[in-house]
Amino acid sequence: MDMVTSITSFGRSGLYDWMMQRVTAIVLLAYTVFMIGYLLFNPDLDYNQWAGLFQCTSMRIFTLLALLSMVAHAWIGLWSVSTDYIKPTGARFVFQSVCGLLAFIYVVWGVQILWSI
Amino acid sequence: MLVSVYRYNPEVDDAPYMQDVHIDIPGGKDIMVLDLLQLLKEKDTTLAYRRSCREGVCGSDGMNMNGKNGLACITPLSAVVENDKLVLRPLPGLPVIRDLVIDMTQFYKQYEKIKPYLINDTPAPAIERLQSPEERAELDGLYECILCACCSTACPSFWWNPDKFIGPSGLLQAYRFLADSRDTATTARLSDLDDPFSVFRCHGIMNCVSVCPKGLNPTKAIGKIRNMLIQQAT
Ligand code: SF4
Ligand code: SF4
Ligand code: FES
Numbered sequence: 001m002d003m004v005t006s007i008t009s010f011g012r013s014g015l016y017d018w019m020m021q022r023v024t025a026i027v028l029l030a031y032t033v034f035m036i037g038y039l040l041f042n043p044d045l046d047y048n049q050w051a052g053l054f055q056c057t058s059m060r061i062f063t064l065l066a067l068l069s070m071v072a073h074a075w076i077g078l079w080s081v082s083t084d085y086i087k088p089t090g091a092r093f094v095f096q097s098v099c100g101l102l103a104f105i106y107v108v109w110g111v112q113i114l115w116s117i
Numbered sequence: 118m119l120v121s122v123y124r125y126n127p128e129v130d131d132a133p134y135m136q137d138v139h140i141d142i143p144g145g146k147d148i149m150v151l152d153l154l155q156l157l158k159e160k161d162t163t164l165a166y167r168r169s170c171r172e173g174v175c176g177s178d179g180m181n182m183n184g185k186n187g188l189a190c191i192t193p194l195s196a197v198v199e200n201d202k203l204v205l206r207p208l209p210g211l212p213v214i215r216d217l218v219i220d221m222t223q224f225y226k227q228y229e230k231i232k233p234y235l236i237n238d239t240p241a242p243a244i245e246r247l248q249s250p251e252e253r254a255e256l257d258g259l260y261e262c263i264l265c266a267c268c269s270t271a272c273p274s275f276w277w278n279p280d281k282f283i284g285p286s287g288l289l290q291a292y293r294f295l296a297d298s299r300d301t302a303t304t305a306r307l308s309d310l311d312d313p314f315s316v317f318r319c320h321g322i323m324n325c326v327s328v329c330p331k332g333l334n335p336t337k338a339i340g341k342i343r344n345m346l347i348q349q350a351t
Pocket of ligand 2: 261262263264265266267268269285286289328329330331332333335
């Protein structure tokens with residue numbers, strides 16, 4: 001069988017990407033539910049309480065996990081879209097590079113924000 | 118009624134066009150689309166289409182009738198005609214050879230990839246490899262596929278990546294051999310399918326299920342392949 005290869009996909013295995021997409025979706029769902037719940041239960045939230053939440057290590061871990069999940073989820077999704085719709089290899093590679101660069105920037109930026117609170 | 122047929126003969130036409138034909142059905146009977154094509158061909162003998170068994174067994178007359186793929190020979194006019202009009206096009210997504218005849222090479226290549234034959238390295242028994250009735254029942258809903266390509270050419274994932282995504286038809290067949298108790302190549306078959314395209318380009322759109330003229334369910338088979346892959350990997 002001529003193997004289908006793809007050097008730019010997330011895990012290089014369809015099963016791995018598929019599983020990753022599900023796991024990251026669950027993390028993002030948990031984070032969203034937590035955030036909505038937190039905002040609902042704290043209707044008169046002030047700056048100090050909000051900052052206090054993110055100074056807590058467990059919240060930083062949770063937020064970083066959600067950020068990494070979002071980046072992985074977006075990469076797998078956009079990679080998939082790009083291999084469906086962008087047929088010229090050059091254009092597809094540029095699109096994937098821009099996505100990868102943006103993902104990297106968001107992670108660094110997110111870490112910087114999180115640990116400067 | 119009005120029939121609009123896709124016409125393209127690359128030897129004489131610069132581009133494909135739709136040919137509109139007004140036709141009276143003899144006796145106003147509810148004939149099959151294939152019979153209608155025969156009437157059209159009597160009027161214009163240059164019209165090309167494939168057909169053989171005319172009873173939904175050979176799978177050669179798959180085409181797109183008023184937007185939906187199916188076999189012309191077992192599709193009555195009453196099932197597809199709308200407002201006394203019928204639009205006939207070749208199956209979408211594969212190259213057209215002429216009129217309603219498409220080049221199925223890509224489709225067969227995907228079929229070939231899944232090794233559509235029993236693989237068994239153990240010495241052959243004197244008579245035959247037996248299956249229990251339960252083991253045989255596992256193949257129901259799989260072996261009936263007639264490779265008409267109605268499903269794969271209705272699948273957007275196959276349209277975008279016909280060279281990499283096996284497609285619903287090939288995957289249904291892949292599962293047919295994965296599910297066969299007499300086949301011993303399960304592990305090798307599964308590792309051939311583990312890339313990001315072959316199986317995982319299926320996004321569960323289920324066009325395949327809605328068009329299959331044999332009432333088969335490729336999406337379900339694809340789900341089972343995915344479960345087998347997960348089991349093998351965890
Ligand atoms: S369920 Fe999968 S194989 Fe079937 S049409 Fe949709 S994407 Fe294609
Ligand atoms: S699964 Fe159904 S639609 Fe697809 S090739 Fe087989 S018989 Fe045709
Ligand atoms: S002519 Fe054989 S399936 Fe229609």
